[in-house]
Amino acid sequence: MQRVLVQSKTFDVETEYRRLVGEFPGAAVVTFAGYVRDHCDNGNVMALELEHYPGMTESVLEVLGQQAEARFGLHAWRIVHRFGTLSRSDPIVWVGVVAEHRTEAFQGCQFIMDTLKTDAPFWKREHLDDGSACWVASQCQDEQRRAQWYQPQEEK
Amino acid sequence: MQRVLVQSKTFDVETEYRRLVGEFPGAAVVTFAGYVRDHCDNGNVMALELEHYPGMTESVLEVLGQQAEARFGLHAWRIVHRFGTLSRSDPIVWVGVVAEHRTEAFQGCQFIMDTLKTDAPFWKREHLDDGSACWVASQCQDEQRRAQWYQPQEEK
Amino acid sequence: MITVKFFSLVREALGVQQLDLQLTHEGMTVMAVKEYLVSMHGEHWREVLFQPNVVHALNHRVVDVTTSVEEGAELAFFPPMTGG
């Protein structure tokens, strides 16, 4: 089964979970789901627009999943990410991983999320209730979180 | 709704997820699910027996959830843990948390799992396919993981 | 009167799940209760209850052996926990 899904239509977290774990789940499963916020620093968010780079997105997410699999010994992983126009409370991204032990599962899932934020070609634009829209600026702390995974001395 | 469930009957991860996030999910949701392994160091596991201390279990889990909520600013959390005799691939424990940002959500969920392992009065006994059964020994590394959360210099 | 409970390996080693105990004096510590239990049940109980990794819980909270046990309390002895 395809482990990376990049799609404009919404998805169902519970269905993705079933696809990840299958009939015989591994010992430890960690999932992350990110949803559209109803507010941001500039006001109330009505909708979130997600531009993406078709082709590159899928290939980057596949590489990140494979890196996590090799590094943390994941038994399985799955990444779903939407693009297009999303409403409040819509799911944006879902990452699920299966490992033998909980620590590897937490690390694998967090590694994928931290690297996906800065490495997968998506760009968010928030549409506010006053009719304005603005691109979400990349955050310095996202770069720092990503960098932590590539420091040789780091033993998270 | 009750945020801690300690029960002998099995539970459904998808139902628990819906109960956690409700109709308007927060921005970041992290879940952990632990399942019965089919093997251990001593052989093939046929069943897992979980003894618990009724009353103390619920009260410890409630305190751990509240600590995670205060420390990581969780919007919501939920802990489900089984006791009694479980079969291979049965879910043992499920922890789900909702936070404003992904880092707090990952930390909150991992904090609950790391402290639950050593602080909640459950004792596992593995029944093997050769008819033998033995209590699972507590692991030094579980104590260390718990201790990390209480080191003042720790900024995970 | 207090209630004393035993779990897992401690329960199995003693062959007892629960018992009621009349405190001998006010302000008895967990340690004093352990000594008292050994004096009533014999040296085998010392081997079990004085194992260095035995956990003591008083009214559902983990305590150390210097804690005082009040009338009506629930005191429990068990090995390190292995949940999750």
Place this chain on the structure above:
Amino acid sequence: MITVKFFSLVREALGVQQLDLQLTHEGMTVMAVKEYLVSMHGEHWREVLFQPNVVHALNHRVVDVTTSVEEGAELAFFPPMTGG
């Protein structure tokens, strides 16, 4: 011939989503392609393409400006990514 794509703020600032470009010589670097684009479209393109945080992707991989662009390649320019 290569394909050049622009995304997000870069796309908006240039008013172009995609264009085809004939390489002027073999072994042209990403930097040389950027200079070439500026020479064709004017200084406004310099302001956009030479912003310090512009990301360059060659055939779906992030690269630096010293990388050579081969015939048939897909080159993209965009601001820092904000997925997840």
